[in-house]
Amino acid sequence: MSGPTPKDFIAGMDSNARKSPTRVVFVTRRTSAQVKVTAEDQVQTYPELLFRAVVAIEVLAIALVSMALLFNAPLEGIADPSHTPNPAKAPWYFLGLQEMLHYFPPVVAGVLVPGLVVMALIVIPYFNINVEAEGLFLKDRERRVLIFYVVTAALCLFLLLFDVYVALVPALIVAGFMALAAQSSPQSASAFRRGLAAKPLSFWIMTWFLFELTVLTAVGTFFRGPGWSWVLPWRS
Template identity: 30%
Template sequence: MGTAEKPPAKPPAKPAAKAPAKAAPKKKVEDLPEKVHVWPYLVRLEFLCAIIVSVLLTVWSITIDAPLEEAANPTKTPNPSKAPWYFLGLQDILVYFDPWFAGVVAPVLIIVGLMLIPYLDVNPKGNGYYTYTERKLAIWVYSFGFLVLWIALIIMGVFLRGPGWNLFMPWQYWDPHKVVALTNVDLPYALGVRTYDMAMLVGGVVVLGYFAVGTAVYFFMERKALKTVGFLRMFLKVQLYLIMIGIVIKIALRLGFNIKYIWVTPWFNV
């Protein structure tokens, strides 16, 4: 008898492929909170940073001796007599401005200007993240004020001001007997004005005209933003800009053309 043929064995079934794990759904930007409470999130980080910085400064002050000089000698006056490095910028401004401006008005403008930044800058873009595209003007203005009107003057006072508060290049010897013959004149005198009343009038026209023209030009350039920013904010902003630029102009006039004052009056000099 013939035997029945067995059907061919089926090949072993392959294990079913595992379904790819689904990635966790990304959180939509709309789901993120628009505001985060200052307490405890920000205050906690600031407190930790303050503790770390305090510990570092404490260890640093204990391990390193401060470079103190010898006791003051009343019979020997240092030449030049310099303020601490962080005040040398203001001391150098005394060369170009009267003490009422360099010692009072300039520091007050610096402090008030920094305090007004959050109220004058109403641009909502750039809050919470760093961006240059959305903050070009703000970054350039701050960099100009910090680097030019503060750091540059400190560097000049530390490294370039020598005996007699004269300017010395880095490669020049600090000669204590150096005498520089400078004939500083007021701007109206340099323009040919010889009478006192006329000089006061010309100086006033130059200074007030600078602020008037600068304000008008800025308002014309930013006329589209006037509705959103507001007149008062824009006016205060442009005045701070013009004062910053005016300080640099006055320094350039003194160093380049020996101009002492632009506006001379019986009450104040600018």
């Protein structure tokens, strides 16, 4: 039960193997597996996790079944290429994109932006800056604040140029919090500001993305009517 290089780890074991079997791994310098887990309270997947998971799924099923019993799925008239509804809307999860198509040329809004978003999502874990996740303004503060203001100003100018007020507002709100974070430090009095100061760049970008996604999708879903003009959902 003991490896050839027992120096690097200590194996703790119960004497009763039948009662608490423990798998042991031998880590040598040539082993590629990254072992980064410390000992911690553990329970058996069966039954502890399995039953909880099943209960969670059942609760969700109850919610969805109730919804299915109460609300009918929408069904309109048969597809008719000669009668274009106004507005013709994509599925709700694409309405953020459709809202952007209203402002930008299709190459930008339909191809470039979603393509970049997917690329950005994929590469997140491969950048050490995201993995280390240090507060954005903790190091090299002055230079970073300067870059932040330049980038924010450029983005706002770009959005203004295309009259994209819908996207401008969330951007400004997030930028406001970032500015506050720039003025905070881990020594700040309030816990909230200490938290802000610790947020890394990836957090800010993702939050901005989430905020924009939510706002654009909500606007596209609820606030757009004939000719993609503004409407109020409760006035129809």
